Amino acid sequence: MAEGKDQRRRTGMAALAQAGEDDDFSVIDAIGGPRGVVESMLPGVLFVVLFVVTNNLNLTIGVSAALAALQVIVRLVQRQSVMGALSGLLAVGICLVWAWKSHEARNYYMFGFLTNAVYLVLLSLSLAVRVPGLGLMVEFIRSLPTERFRAWFDDWMGDRALKRAYMRATALWIGVFALRLAVQVPLYLTDNVVWLGTTRLLMGIPFWALAIWVSYLIIATPLHRHKAAAKAAAQDVAVKDAAAPTDSRK
Structure with missing residues (x-):
């Protein structure tokens, strides 16, 4: 069983999509x-x-x-x-x-600047329109909306506690990307490759791990409650559907 569970481990945002399902969430695995x-x-x-x-x-x-x-x-x-x-x-x-x-050695880090800037802008826009970007990513991974997109969207956006958690987690990631740029871009402009490379490493995986962990703490409980409520609603529908033929014969 343990081996099968390890094989189902997900990383990155996919790990957050499992929040509330596993009590042994591991940042290292994520x-x-x-x-x-x-x-x-x-x-x-x-x-x-x-x-x-x-x-x-x-x-x-x-x-x-x-x-x-x-x-x-x-x-x-x-x-x-x-x-x-x-x-x-x-x-x-x-x-x-x-x-x-x-x-120029410093341009080794240019691609990272661009990706951080793109994520920063997209997530900031998502907060501005009140549709949290992190929520979109996690919910898209959790339940791919191949059809009935509106129902899928309203399902998690209509849960105030879950939406609020996604908004906070999105703001957290905006802070991560903004801090990286604020610290590293001046080092790039002054062509300080040694410190640029050092800060890039320190603000890379460690920041990623911290953001994943804090995001999990923010969304785990409301996401677990949302999943439990959805499961209970589905069971109620199944019970009603099973009882419908009996009622119709009466």
Whole structure:
């Protein structure tokens, strides 16, 4: 049973979609497990250390690219899931190409600035129109609205406690993205690659883990109550449907 449960572990926002179902929510599992954390941080650590030691951008880019590719190859050889490693390879590849094309090490971090800025703007707009972006993501993962979109939307938006929790969690993530940009962009503008790389690492996985954990604390209880209420309503409908033929014969 334990093995099957571990296989159902989800990461990122998908882990939040299970909030209220598991009493043993794990931040480490939610951010990809120990191996996922190491694989996510290692390319960035290597890039900073190698560039500082050698001051050779081309060598740094080549070794970083080789490491990212090696991580995917190892997972393939071990016949493990490669989706996380492939997405990481793609992200690292974009960063490395950006730095190589511009001949500036600091541009390795430009892609991260853009993604943080996009998330910041989209989530801020979602709060402005009172449709929490985090709620949209979690509910979309939890129950894909292939049909009856309006009913799906009204179901969770109509739950005031759940919507309020999603609004707070969305504001939390806006703060994370805004703080990253506020700290790191000045370092980029002053071409301080060492401190930029260091703060990027410190505000990467650790901030992600903290935001996931606090988001779980915010939404777990209202989401659990919402799921319980939906299950009870579905059972009531089933009982009424089962009793309907008997009533009609009377």
